[in-house]
Amino acid sequence: MFDNIPSDTGMAFVIIQHLSPNFESLMSELLAKHTKMKIFTAEDKQTISPNCVYLNQRFKNLHIKGKKLYLLDRGPKHNLNLPIDIFFHTLGEEFKEKSIGVILSGTGSDGSQGIRTIKEGGGIIMAQDPESAQFDGMPNSVIATNLVDFIMTPKNIAEKISKIPTNRAQVDIHTDTDGSTESLINNILEIVFQFSGIDFREYKKNTLLRRIEKRMNIHNIEHLSDYVDFLLLKDEEKQGLKEDFLIGVTRFFRDTEAFTELEKQIIPAICQSKNKKDTVRIWVPGCSTGEEVYSIAMLVDDHIRSNKLNLDFKIFATDIDPLAIAKASAGAYQYNVVSEIRKGYIDRYFIKSGVKIQIIKSIREKIVFSIHNVFKDPPFIRMDLLSCRNMLIYFDHKIQRRTLHKFQFALNQFGYLFLGSSNLLNNALKFSEKGTIEFGFRMKDQRMEFFVKDEGIGIDPQKNEEIFERFKQVNYSTHIHFGGTGLGLAICRGIVKLLGGDITVTSELDKGSEFSFSIPLE
Numbered sequence: 001m002f003d004n005i006p007s008d009t010g011m012a013f014v015i016i017q018h019l020s021p022n023f024e025s026l027m028s029e030l031l032a033k034h035t036k037m038k039i040f041t042a043e044d045k046q047t048i049s050p051n052c053v054y055l056n057q058r059f060k061n062l063h064i065k066g067k068k069l070y071l072l073d074r075g076p077k078h079n080l081n082l083p084i085d086i087f088f089h090t091l092g093e094e095f096k097e098k099s100i101g102v103i104l105s106g107t108g109s110d111g112s113q114g115i116r117t118i119k120e121g122g123g124i125i126m127a128q129d130p131e132s133a134q135f136d137g138m139p140n141s142v143i144a145t146n147l148v149d150f151i152m153t154p155k156n157i158a159e160k161i162s163k164i165p166t167n168r169a170q171v172d173i174h175t176d177t178d179g180s181t182e183s184l185i186n187n188i189l190e191i192v193f194q195f196s197g198i199d200f201r202e203y204k205k206n207t208l209l210r211r212i213e214k215r216m217n218i219h220n221i222e223h224l225s226d227y228v229d230f231l232l233l234k235d236e237e238k239q240g241l242k243e244d245f246l247i248g249v250t251r252f253f254r255d256t257e258a259f260t261e262l263e264k265q266i267i268p269a270i271c272q273s274k275n276k277k278d279t280v281r282i283w284v285p286g287c288s289t290g291e292e293v294y295s296i297a298m299l300v301d302d303h304i305r306s307n308k309l310n311l312d313f314k315i316f317a318t319d320i321d322p323l324a325i326a327k328a329s330a331g332a333y334q335y336n337v338v339s340e341i342r343k344g345y346i347d348r349y350f351i352k353s354g355v356k357i358q359i360i361k362s363i364r365e366k367i368v369f370s371i372h373n374v375f376k377d378p379p380f381i382r383m384d385l386l387s388c389r390n391m392l393i394y395f396d397h398k399i400q401r402r403t404l405h406k407f408q409f410a411l412n413q414f415g416y417l418f419l420g421s422s423n424l425l426n427n428a429l430k431f432s433e434k435g436t437i438e439f440g441f442r443m444k445d446q447r448m449e450f451f452v453k454d455e456g457i458g459i460d461p462q463k464n465e466e467i468f469e470r471f472k473q474v475n476y477s478t479h480i481h482f483g484g485t486g487l488g489l490a491i492c493r494g495i496v497k498l499l500g501g502d503i504t505v506t507s508e509l510d511k512g513s514e515f516s517f518s519i520p521l522e
Contacts, residue, residue, distance in 0.1 A: 001104070002053075004158035007036040010166040011100075012048040014069070014091075016084045018106065019058035027055055044071040050166075056083060063090035082336050084138075088114025096121030097214055100164070102157060105133035109141035109334040109355055113251070119147045120249040122210045124164070124218060126150045126157050137355060141334050146323055147248070149218060149240065163220045184224045188212060191231055192245070195238040198320060200245050202375070202399045211244040246321050247394070250288040252340040253295045254389065258418075263299045266416050270384045271309055273414065280313040283380045283410060285372065286391030287317040290328025291337075296387060297363050298345050316380050318372030329369040331359035374403055379410040386411055387418040449518040 005013075019025055028039050031053065039053045040046070042062055046069045048054060056062045060071040061083045074081050084103075088111060091099045101118045103111045105128055115125045125148045130136035132153045142148055150160060185208070189201045200208060212227070215237065221227045231237050253259045270280055280300060284293050293315055300313045319325050335355050338346050350357040374391075386407055392400055407417060496503045501519035 001154035001158045002035040004155050010050045013053045016056050016087050042069045061086050082110045084111040085114035089117045092117030092121045099123035102126045103138050103142045104128045105135045106138035107135045108137050109336045112141040112334045116249045122214050124149050196242045248288045248324050250291045252291045267303050276310045281383050282315045282385045283383045284317045284387045285374050287319050288324050293317040298349050315367045317369045320373050325369050331364050332356045379406040383410045385416045389420045452515050
């Protein structure tokens, strides 16, 4: 492959191999015959440079943080070691849309989980055509995820990588003075709608722009108008863009603390409120490929079994993507997901089948998977729990409000809404390089008040209201240093107001901030 990659692409290449601790790798010597780039065996805290190749050590796993490589001790011998998944997860988290994950010949399914993080960040996934691979296990495993952008021979992968520009195309709708950029984006969304029947025009524009930019860079297209012409001619590109818009990335028990709260507090409370022979009803909209659904199903079943309760449960799992629903309905996953699931659940709820694990029939029968559009279709009703962990963050403010109204209608009077992580808490972590962060709630005048307090950079009190406006941040240097779109707090305020409350902030520069919101108990 490296015979066909120029030595001056401006990219850094990291090669992760499955290495036996008993044999010394000759990859460095072999690779030197096929590239003029400098080749290093990675050292701890080594800074990566463009036009260089880095190899993993045989006794260590590798991850990346910023522009440095870090060596990690491998787990106990009896644990499944997945060095490619480990590296891909950190690569996707750090470099997002600038990351490229390539899976070549190999046995097993290593890499098929890590590519999800790369995909979620807007990166590119390539897999070797299994017919050209000496060992097709790894390529077939990643192809089965439906997240791969290109399936090619190693030579064609090299040529594609060489054509991807390091200075990536960027589309900025906020500097569009004559409206031409917004018009072209609307044309793209209309083309995808006519092709797929899915209307993305009310999704967050910034999210869609990142996906469009990715597709432009994949095809080395610089101008948005040229991409519109390309999209009109290529049905496979329409399909690829639609799949990138849908994202479709999830994991078992994603966000351990949230699922622990669900297991220890919420599910017991729901079951306690039920009469004998009642059915616990759960809806998971935006279920993607089903990992979250089965995670909840295992927790509910475990609680009912452990406490010998005379209860049943039914989960309605929906998504707009037919391919995702088909995979979720099959209930079969690559074996390397075992790292996400506690061993007792693997033994009780799954059957190993080749390189995959299959959810058992008794759990699968508790779940109804169906295609459903939360924008257009009526909601399910009489729900005790509604889990929507990631979907809302991709909608614009207007659709978020409409969707939350539907969720309110779907839930029983004392039902639970299980959402993703708090934007307020994320901000506290992001803007606090030292000091403490407090998070909690208190009763105040028949209202429940939640608060997040940090000792971070603080805010000028004169700008306390300005930060709740859409696309607003304290100043431009905040965006440069910390990133973000300036939408998070506006969305938080909108959701809190929808629930009959309000959100406020008290802050002092260089001393920290306290955000709080309250909602009525009735």
